[in-house]
Amino acid sequence: MNHSKNLVFLVAASSFSLVLMGSAQSQTVAGKTAATPDTTQKTNEPTLAKRPFAETVSVKSDVSDKTSEPSKIKPSDSELYKLAYKLQPNEKIVSEVTHLATTNTKISDTTQASQSRTVSLKVWEVGASDESGNMTFTQSIESVDMSQQVGDEGEVRYNSAIDKEPPTAFKSVAESIGKPIATITITPWGEVVDRSEKANGTNLGMGDITIPMPQESISIGQQWETAREIRVRRTDGSPKMIKVREVYTLEKVSAGVAVIGIRSEPLTPLHEPELEAQAIQQMSNGDVRFDIDAGRLISKSLAWDKTVVGFSGPGSVMEYSARLDEKVQ
Helix, strand or coil: CCHHHHHHHHHHHHHHHHHHHCCCCCEECCCCECCCCCCCCCCCCCCCCCCCEEEEEEEECCCCCCCCCECCCCCCCCCCCCCCCCCCCCCCCEEEEEEEEEEEEEEEEEEEEEEEEEEEEEEEEEEEEEECEEEEEEEEEEEEEEEECCCCCCCCEECCCCCCCHHHHHHHHHHCCCCCEEEEEECCCCCEEHHHEECCCCCCCCCCCCCCCCCCEEECCEEEEEEEEEEECCCCCCEEEEEEEEEEEEEEEEECCCEEEEEEEECCCCCHHHHHHHHHHHHCCCEEEEECCCCEEEEEEEEEEEEEECEECCCCCCEEEEEEEEEEE
């Protein structure tokens, strides 16, 4: 049961890594992933074509039909939208982020469950923009209310607003409250060009710190994509990098708010269930809402609901269900 307990604890604890940083394990910088490739084992993985940052790849005639052929409608026949970040110097952007996760594992006749809940206030303090329009902001966590329960162990809770001493499991989070976690510079299209961070975290399917945008104007139904890598560990403890493609779709625009669908597609074959069990937590499926005029994200909703068979030998099963909701206040 050691492997099962360690995996369940990893899933529960990942919620708290999210509080510290949205994406320290994999990040897209200048169109490339910043993670160090794994050279311990070579596999027949697809080669990622070199693409410009957030390349537009197709126009879909029906957004809900992911297998439909590219539409013959030219972009000029539809209304075009320019999606770009417009953060203003000296402004403060506060978001409430809620992350809930439940994991159930079964090995032979033994079952184990974990639950975690995290509600945090994330703060971006925007500095000056440079001559190219690049924006720099500092991210911090203003407060956090979190809980965790693994198996039959008692629930562990911490609320930074009322608890003077945090439990051991949450000590690193408590030490980060109110302090700068990272200073990040992005282009108007959400490309991270510089990052200085003081805390590491797990991706949790959030992609990078910002949603990448295409540099050209696009119409409803049009898609664009970026590539990144996520880190998992083999049973012997050695790391392995998994190549992932993030596909974005402009699903609709209403009252100046763009709804953008997000979907992760693994490019590295996931033949080993123990690796798949880790990878699914770091992939994305959901949507964001982006205020076109203000040039900023106003909400994000991501969901996970996966089952992995054989993650710890024959007959073992892991069920992972989670949800992340972020809303700018």
